[in-house]
Amino acid sequence: MTIQPAKLSDPAVRAFVSAVNAHDRDAFLEVLAPGATMADDGSDRDLAEWIDREIFSSHGHMEVDRESQGGRALVARYSNDAWGEMRTRWSFTVGDDGRIARFETGQA
Template sequence: MKTLNHYLVYASLITLATHSQAVSAPIQITKTTNIMNTETLTNPVVKKAIDALQAGDKKAWFALFTENAELFDDDHKMEFKSFFEKALGHERFTGIDKVENNGLSVYGRFHSDQWGNFKTYFKFQLNAEGKITRLDIGQASY
C-alpha cells in the first residue's frame, strides 16, 4: 500500500519530467522509516529490545537475549532465533497502549507484513545479569 508521501514524490517526479527545464541536481528518494515513541517503556532492557525491533536491527536485538532464550507465541513454543531472523524488519509496533509488570509487559498496536495489523503483547523475562531469557508474544484483547 502506497503512502501519501510516496504519491507526492511520484507526482513531483512526473512534474519535473514534463517540464523542459533541466534539473541541475540529481533527485534523491529515501525510504521513510516508521518512527514510534518508545519513551513510555520504563525498563531499559525492554526499551532497547523494542527500539531494535522497530529498527529491524538483528545485531542489537539478539545481543539482548541469552543464548538459549525461549519464545512463546500465543502459548506455543517457537524456535526463537529462526522466528526473529524472519520477523525483524517486517514486524513492528505502531503504537504502545500500556506498559505493566515493572516495564516488562508491553501492549500495543502491531503491524506484520505477513499478518496485517492487530493488538499484541510482548512479555519479557530477564535473568540476574539483565539478559532476556524468555519472551511471550501474542494477540491481545484489551
Template sequence: MQLITLLLISTLGIPVVQAQTEGLDKLSNPLVKTAVKAMQDNDRDTWMKVFSAKAVISDDGKERDFIQWSDSEIFGRLRAYIVLGKSRGYFKRIDKEENKGTSVYGYFHTDRWGEFNTYMHFKIENNQIIRLDVGQIKQRGG
C-alpha cells in the same frame, strides 16, 4: 527487475526505514526498551545481544525456535521477502506497559499477518532477556 533490486539491496544489508512508534519513549525498563527499539530500528544485532543464547519464545502459546522466529517474524528486510516466507514486524503504537516495564502492549504491524493489538512479556535474569511471550490480544464480545 524491481523485485531483483529489492532482494539485492536486502542481501547487501542496506537498512530499511526505521519505524516511527508512538509511545516508545515511555518504556521504563532499559533492557526491554533496548529490545523494542532494536525491533523498531530493524537492528537484528542489538536484538540478539539483549537476549540469552538460550532464550525461549512463545507465540500465541506455541513455543518456537527463537532465532528462526526473530528472523521470520521481525527482521524480514523488505516486503519482497514475503515471497520467501519472511516479513517485517514492529509496533506502530505502544499503548501501555505493566509489571515494572516487562510487559508491553500495543498495536503491531507485520507484513505477513497484518495489524492487530498484541502483547510482549519479557522475562529477565542476569541483565538478559531469557524468555519472550508474544501474542495477539483477542477482543471481547462481538
C-alpha cells in the same frame, strides 16, 4: 496513546522494542540472554526462525500502547508485511545480567 520506545521503563524491553523498530538484528540479539526462549500464542517456537519470519524479513514494528509489571509486560499494536497490524501482548523475563531470557507474545 503510544509510549515512545525511549520512555519504556525496563531497559532490556526498551532495547528490544528499539531494535525491532530499527530492524537491527544485531542489537536485538544483543539484548537476548544466551539460550533465550520464546512463545507465540502459548506455543514455544524456534527463536531464530520466528524472529526472522515475524520481525526481520517482514519489517516488524511495535507501537506500545500500555506497559505494566515494571515495564516487563506490554500491549502493543504490532505490524509486519505478513499479517498487517494486530493488537498483541508481550511479556518478558529479564535475567540478573539485564538481558531477556524469555519473551512471550500473542494476540491481545
